[in-house]
Amino acid sequence: MIRVAGLTKHYRTPKKAPGLLGSIKSLVRREYETVKAVEDVSFTIAPGERVGFLGPNGAGKTTTLKMLSGLLVPTAGEVEVLGHRPSDRLPGYLSRITLVMGQKQQLLWDLPARETFELNRALFGVARDEARRTVDELTELLELKALLDRPVRNLSLGERMKCELVAALLHRPEVLFLDEPTIGLDVRMQVVVRRFVEEWNRRTGATILLTSHYMADIAALCPRVIVISAGRLRFDGPLQDLVRRHGTDRRVVVAPVREPTPEELALADRFQRTDDGKLVATVPAADVKAAVDQALRALPIQDLAVEEPPLEDVIARLFAEQEPAA
Amino acid sequence: MSATAVLRAVVAELRVAGMLAMRYRASFLAETVMSFGWVAWTVIPLLVVYEYRADVQGWTRDQALLVVGLFITLEGLLGALVEPNLRAVVEQVRDGTFDYTLLKPIDTQLLVSIHRIQPTELPHALSGLVVVGVAASRLDPLPGLGDVAAAALLLVAGLMLLHGLWTIVVATSFWFVRVDNLSVLLRSLLDAGRWPVGYYRGIVRFVLTWIVPVGLITTFPAMALRGQLQPQLLLATCGVSLGFSLLARAVWRFALRHYTSASS
Structure with a gap:
């Protein structure tokens, strides 16, 4: 149906130094740079x-x-x-x-x-x-x-x-x-x-x-x-x-029954407060149990949930990991 | 692409053009009336000149009126078919909506040529033909059927030439983007075609006939109606315009392969 093999697109665009002087220079002698918009994509x-x-x-x-x-x-x-x-x-x-x-x-x-x-x-x-x-x-x-x-x-x-x-x-x-x-x-x-x-x-x-x-x-x-x-x-x-591959972290989210005291917060050191009053710990999947234990021990819990990270975070991380290679 | 597909496309585009033109009733009327004003503006100077002389460079008043009539016709066709389309394509290339034109399963050169027709200019072209008709009916001898056919053929050849020129101008807009000024230049050059090229001398006459083929477009059909055009010239004109159209098509296809599309 759709077959793409080694697809590549390069543009040549004029390069211009900043400012008016740069514009004049580029008018006289234009330098070009090649923009590699798409590079060897196959699917x-x-x-x-x-x-x-x-x-x-x-x-x-x-x-x-x-x-x-x-x-x-x-x-x-x-x-x-x-x-x-x-x-x-x-x-x-x-x-x-x-x-x-x-x-x-x-x-x-x-x-x-x-x-x-x-x-x-x-x-x-x-x-x-x-x-x-x-x-x-x-x-x-x-x-x-x-x-x-x-x-x-x-x-x-x-x-x-x-x-x-x-x-x-x-x-x-x-x-x-x-x-x-x-x-x-x-x-x-x-x-x-x-x-x-x-x-x-x-x-x-x-x-x-x-x-x-x-x-x-x-x-x-x-x-x-x-x-x-x-x-x-x-x-x-x-x-x-x-x-799964890039989002191995889990979010442990606690909704407290009341405002936690400073002592309670000090004990639950994996957790951070969010704007909506919840307490969230972002931990590797292997540490979920430890985080939950800590919450149960230290915090006044009304509700507790373990979530996968939002897709935005996964993607952002994927790009952050791979950007240096680009 | 079949002939029915082409016809269907032309009819559909004309329909849209008509609706767009009639959307504002007042401006539709104003534009139509204006175009008659321009006809008078073009004819009057000629009549004034011939008040004082019977003959200018071998052209009598009625003979020169043929040229003026053909010029008005050309102006009308240009305003109806060529200029609005030119403006529309350049605008499309600039804002990127030309992409949608390219995605239609109709030849792109054809599509951009009919995309924005300005029907309010058509009365202008029509009144040009009326001027030609009146002038021709006063000629002595009256033009024969063959002369009229030759004139019509030359008019078509002239339009093809202009269309080719216009296509090349649009093709350059893929690189330069702003080419509306070129259309102003094109219009000013065409203005020279208002008078018989015989009025001009030496190098100017040569340029207006063969380099910027303005004279060819209006003067040659008039000469045909006078029965004065040699058959070789008729053939040469048709050949040149056909060749130029093919060249324009080649340039157009080359340009399309290098179209970069405005990024979103």
Whole structure:
């Protein structure tokens, strides 16, 4: 379905010393530097998979998605999606994929969203009644029936994103590249988009490759994650493996019945107070028993829980471990 | 890409263009009326000149009016088809939404050429044709069917030339991003095509005919209507415009491979 081997993309960008003087210098003699946006990345994705693409800003996630969708020509390496080489941008390929970019919109700003759908219908050569069925299905799933006849500029950010999804899925693509589809949305709207993507994958069996800043998106949607940072692939596998391998710490969380005395706190030296009045010890898995014992002995416990660390922490640690190698 | 796919795309884009143009009723009317104002502005100086002389460099008033009419037609077509699209593509490249254009399963060069049509400029083009018609009907002898066909062919060849020139300008925007100034330059150069190239002398005439083919676009069809264009010149013009279109396409394809896309 998707096969990527040794994928590499280098950009050459002008380098400029700071300030006006630097600008003048760069006008006269321009120096270039090569930015290695993506470096020797390989993976394969099977039909119907939902894969999360994780990495810090500038890691090369978007560049990879752009190469997969045919917008950029790779510097080196091979890409094959649905049996096509994406950069050929053949109509037979483009009509089977879609790319949604959370930060760029294709809706016609001054017209109702319905008109963008009609335009895309014509450009993708979808039959009228088929398009109507798809739009009906999508608008029902996304609960936006009432919004289709309002000019796009009068819609909220979340409503616009829903309409973007309809415009992008009208031709029922087999592969969905979603680049930060939830960016800037409030929590409730993030959940709506997330549920929608999952449901659409279930209904159509489409393959989904998703990048997001929000770990909750990835955790909820993607059984498999690919982590890249500084253009290189760092991890590829099930989300649990990532957490297990890099998140061996546990959090022991105590909710006290009353404010602990200084003496009690001194005895429970593994614990630290958090802003919401709880006491938390972050310890290696092997030390969980010791931490719990200490809490039971020293603290006025109302509730006690042992948690896995948040995904954010795991990822942050993964990047911190590997950054020097980059 | 089949012919029906192309036709479907053109119709859909025209539909959107129409809706966008008519969204503000007052401005739609104002723009249409304005375009008639520009026609008068172009024709009057010529009439004034010919009040005093019957002939300028071998062109009578009605013959020169042919050139002016063709110029107005060209101006209208440029304003309707070429300039709004140029502005739109450059804007898209700058803000990155050009990505969505590239993702459509329609030839990108075609798509950007029809993406932002300005229908309010079409009456302008139409009134240019009316001026040509009036001028032609006063010629003696009247142009034959063959002359009219040759003129029409030349007009199409001229438009192809302009479209090619325009394509190359857009292609450079992948590297330089800001090219709207080039469209102003293009427009100023075209302004020279307002008068028969015969009005100009020596090097200027040569440049306007063969280097920046402005004269060719308006003067040659007028000469055809006068029955004065040699067949070799007709063939040469069609050949040049076809060759240039192919060159423009090659430049365009080369540019697309080097498109870097605005990062998000």
